[in-house]
Amino acid sequence: MAKLTVYGTPISTYVRTTRLLLEGIGADYDLKSVDIFNGESQSAEYLAKNPFGKVPTLEVDGTLLYETNAIVEYLDATLADRKFSPSEPLAQARMRQIISIIDSYLYANAISTIVIQRLIVPNQGGKPDEALIANAVAPAKTALEAIESLTVGSPYLLGSDVGIADFYLIPIFIYLSKTPEFEAVTAQTPKLRTWWDGVSQRPDVKKVCG
Ligand SMILES: N[C@@H](CCC(=O)N[C@@H](CS)C(=O)NCC(=O)O)C(=O)O
Known part of the structure; x- marks a missing residue:
């Protein structure tokens, strides 16, 4: 190998x-x-x-x-013989859409702003910038609602098999779920909440992200 x-x-x-x-x-x-x-x-x-x-x-x-x-x-x-990517073309396109939404719209707002301000800045003795956080909530919410609309959500984002789309979103939810903004940004994403309840218990998630 x-x-x-x-x-x-x-x-x-x-x-x-x-x-x-x-x-x-x-x-x-x-x-x-x-x-x-x-x-x-x-x-x-x-x-x-x-x-x-x-x-x-x-x-x-x-x-x-x-x-x-x-x-x-x-x-x-x-x-892995593409075991972690859907083979059906539309589902494959959904996977790439989800990755692109995360890269282009979610990461900057959810991680670079909300998570850094809420979890990292105070840890380093600083004060969160509330205006920055407030400006990031709406675009983070939009990105999550877009992903919600593209997913099956149960048990995994694109159906019965865990895959790359899940592996992109799980690490973001690990941190975002520890912020007070999590409630607001996932208020309209019931499928993602159910998905998160399930995937957060996976042993690989505990091993890599624990
Ligand atoms: N487009 C890159 C983004 C990777 C990325 O933003 N990684 C972050 C950590 S999660 C990083 O390296 N941040 C350090 C920096 O921006 O200086 C990818 O898909 O790999």
């Missing part, structure tokens, strides 16, 4: 997405810590692996791959 190394901060949502898939595949891999909070991800050594200084980066037998959507689709295709 190929030698796999994931570079990244273990608490990163995108690193967790990659690791949830690797756990699902049952693949052996090394996790090499690259800290996004102390400048390590902007070091010349890491920028040579990933010019954007983002985590994760995957190394497969010496070949580097970055951008989580490319990483997970590659791993799924090469190691």
Whole structure:
């Protein structure tokens, strides 16, 4: 089997997405810590692996791959016979829509703003910026309601099989569910709430995100 190394901060949502898939595949891999909070991800050594200084980066037998959507689709295709992506074209398009909504609209509002302000800033002795948080609630809510409208939701986002779409959203819910804004942003997403009650109990989620 190929030698796999994931570079990244273990608490990163995108690193967790990659690791949830690797756990699902049952693949052996090394996790090499690259800290996004102390400048390590902007070091010349890491920028040579990933010019954007983002985590994760995957190394497969010496070949580097970055951008989580490319990483997970590659791993799924090469190691799992695409078990974690729907084969039916519309469901496959739904998976890519969900990933795109998360990348383009949800992550910045839910993680970079609400979660960072509510969970990280106070942890570092600062005060949350309430205006920033307030501005992020409506777009985060819109993104979650869009995902709600595209999902089956029970037991998994796209039906009976856990997949890449779930592995993208679970790490975000881990953090978002710990903020007071969770109630507001999921007020109109009953399917996602039921989905979350179920997936949050999965052993792979406890292992990677616990
Ligand atoms: N488009 C990238 C986004 C990855 C990303 O934003 N990772 C965050 C951690 S969850 C990061 O590296 N943040 C550090 C920074 O922005 O400097 C991907 O899909 O992999």
